[in-house]
Amino acid sequence: MVNRTPSGAFAVKPLVAPQVLTASLTAATNAITIDTAGYAHCTICAVLGANDYADADETLTFQLMEGTSATAVACTDVSGATYGPCADTAFEGLAIPIFSVPLGGARARYLSVDLDIAGTTPSFAVALFGILSGPKQTSTPQATWTAVATTPGVPVEEVPA
């Protein structure tokens, strides 16, 4: 189902450039994070190509990570946020929205993804990007606040600008 809400723009951000991976891409080797500041939601999409499942033990698992700085190595796992394992040809040639991430709240500002690869002769063609959407409304902070006298039980009305 597709929803549209009056909440603004979106932005597509690269996360993992297209490549053939034969070893895990960890926080230490994936230098890219997505800065989610100003948005309410992030969808992370994986694009998969031809993979090697020759030994029937090759797997690819995605682990969502987060951090308070743009340095991927400083990111830590988001508990429970894993996708996979991709372990057979059903996962080839797909574009999959693997993580749908509401932002704010407990989520840190920067997101990244670990690609955990295992098996005898693993080889996974993969690319990842994120789509930020639902930009938060911003306003100019008021310099000072003026007290509004109220009578108990009487609602305060909005003060005209």
Place this chain on the structure above:
Amino acid sequence: MSNLDLRSAVYCRPSFRARTLASATTTAGTAVDTSGYSDCLVIMDVGAITGSGTTCDVTITESTTSGGSYTAITGAAFAQVSTVSGGSTTYVGHIKLSRSGGPFLKASVVTVGAAVSVPISVTYVLYNKGDTSAWSTNSMAFQVQ
């Protein structure tokens, strides 16, 4: 300007699955049926391009049937990427659907050069309903109405 929220709107379809093109050739992507959707984001992900003089041109084509004859959509082409321009970049384009050329789209990828190595994927993100002037902070490679 209209607004877009993709929190549950992502309908991803691979147009050109992730791979590394290793020869000078023209490669057609997978046919994707866009029926029922009003708009399509075309997301081209490019990795590190190597090879002397390597260039890569991606255009989007359309057809009325999945297995039919595909023709290029005027204006739906990414700027050429090359060894010179580098890579490891994500490019975004937008196509207004419900086009007379048909609902089926394919990416056509043309690589030129010696010792070509172009890691690339092209993905369609389809979304629906309402007007289509949603905007992005990305600089659109193209806008087709």
